[in-house]
Amino acid sequence: MYPYILENTILHYLNKNGILFRDNQRYMLNNIEVYMLEKIDGIRTKDEIVNEISTELEIEDIEKISSILEEFIESKSLLIKTSKNPKNHIIKKNGIKTKNIPIYLVLSLTNKCIMSCKHCFKSCSTENNTFINYDKLMDTLKYLKGKAMSIQLTGGEPMVYHRFLDVLDYCGENFDTTVTTTAVLINKNNIDCFKKVKDIQVSVYSNIPKEHDAFTNLDGSFNATMNGIDVAVKAGIPVSISTIVTKNNKNKLQDIVDLALEHDVKFLKFGTLRPFGRAITLKNKIILSSDEKDEVAKTISNLCEKNKDKIHIGKWEDKDESSSNNSFKEFHCFDCGGGIYQWCISEYGNIKPCEFVPDEIFSMGSIEDEKIENILDICNLNELARGMKRWQKDLNRIDLEMKDICDTMGRYYKENCI
Known part of the structure; x- marks a missing residue:
């Protein structure tokens, strides 16, 4: 039998360990499993692999090695298969064996924005004026090329960053890139610069212009945002709309679906509002209760089924403790992989496990102060719990409470800080 790995599967090295993933399937691998996985090339039989391991490790117990290999293959059966015939599927590898480099990276280019949304967790506005250092950012991106896989460009409004198009061009050329933007600044003169991005993510708060504008505190923002969306869709660039569900719109979600369909948007996601930043004042006004979240979950499930042939509606993002991912527990990071699997680099240059974590609370290092390769030698999560x-x-x-900000961070606090 020939063990082989499914096509389009990626092995990402995390120091001596690794992550094997493809689409929504993901396995954490320890160093022994990484060693065995590297032997599986689809053109060698299981017995040939066993004999090679026996020789390399100087272990004479062939049956034991065979049993361990079989158990490993069976435990990763969604991505590792066996065939009677050779299957030469070469998998993509990224990361570095001796470093903890993330797969996904969120880059907050600035805290400046052309809006002052009433719920913004970073309290972004036109008055803010912090921008990540361009030269140090580019040094970081060049180092991560071929090692990290995906990058999200966000802000504030990332398009007000003074070298945004240069950053966009480099990221689009070298990473799977998404841009989170108000879309207000997207127009026919710059849309070609987005041709290499995987997705443009835009928040729309209501299908009624006045309600959207009231949320963003900017008159005319609805029309400007929808115009930007139309320009991108016309250019053939994937656009996704995100909408925050509140007490005010929880019974009007079909209207948002209809709006997305009207503008030929193919992906829609509904999210919850958390009492953080400016949204603290909204805690007892428009933020959903637990019962209302359950009600919304059912509504969105029905919308998914009703509109499945027209638009992809993402799963309701609110999660309870059953969503905890124990595969990351040994890394002492968030169970979403924040801090290991994914990073955020703030507009101040600080490397953090998540955008929600304030810069003054925790940082694994700053690209403003050190080169990324030096940070990787010393960065860890030892001080995260503190x-x-x-x-x-x-x-x-x-x-x-921490869980009010994020369920994942709430679980981390409960397991590591109490």
């Missing part, structure tokens, strides 16, 4: 404890004290002063 920082989260300090943050919880700050949250207590405004009557919030």
Whole structure:
């Protein structure tokens, strides 16, 4: 029998360990499993692999090696198969064996925005004026080329960054790139610069212009945003709309679906509003209760089924403790993989596990102060729990819990900080 790995599967090295993934399937691998996986090329039989391992490791117990290999293959059966005939499927590899380089990277280019949305967790506005250092950002991106896989460009409004198009061009050429934007600045003169991006993600808060504008605190923002979406769709660039579900619109979600369909948008996602940043004042006004979240989950499930032939509607993002991913537990990171699987680099240059974590609470290092290759030698999550404890004290002063900000971080705090 010939063990082989499915096409389009990727092995990402995380120091001595790794992640094997394809689409929505994902396996964490320890160093022994990485070693065995590297032997599977689809053109050698299981017995040939076993004999090679026996020789390399100087282990004479062939049956034991064979049993371990079989158990490994069976435990990763969604991505590793066996065939009677050779299958030469070469998998893509990224990361570095001796470093913890993330697969996904969120780049917050600036905290400046042309809007002042009432819910913004970073309190972005036209008055903010912090921009990530361009030269140091580019040094970081050049190092991560061929090692990290995906990048999300966000802000604030990333398009107000003074070298945005240069950053976009490099990222689009070398990474799977998404751009999170208001779309207000997208027009026929710059849309060709987006041709290499995987997705443009745009937030729309209502299908009624006045309601959207009230959310963004900018008159005319609805029409400007929808115009940007139309320009991108016409150019054949994938666009996704994200909508925050509140007490005010939870019974009007079909209207958002209809709006997306009217503008030929193919992907729609509904999300929850968390009491963080400017949204703290909205906690008891428009933020959903637990019962309302359950109600919305059913509504969205029905919308998915009803519109499945017209538009892809993402799964409702609100998660309970059953969603905890124990595969990352040994890394002492968030169970979403934040800090290991994915990073955020803030507009201040700080490397963090998540955008939600304030810069002053925790950072694994700053590209403003050190080259990324030097940071990788020293960055770790050893001080994360201490920082989260300090943050919880700050949250207590405004009557919030960590779980109110993020369920994943709430679980981390419960498991590591109490």
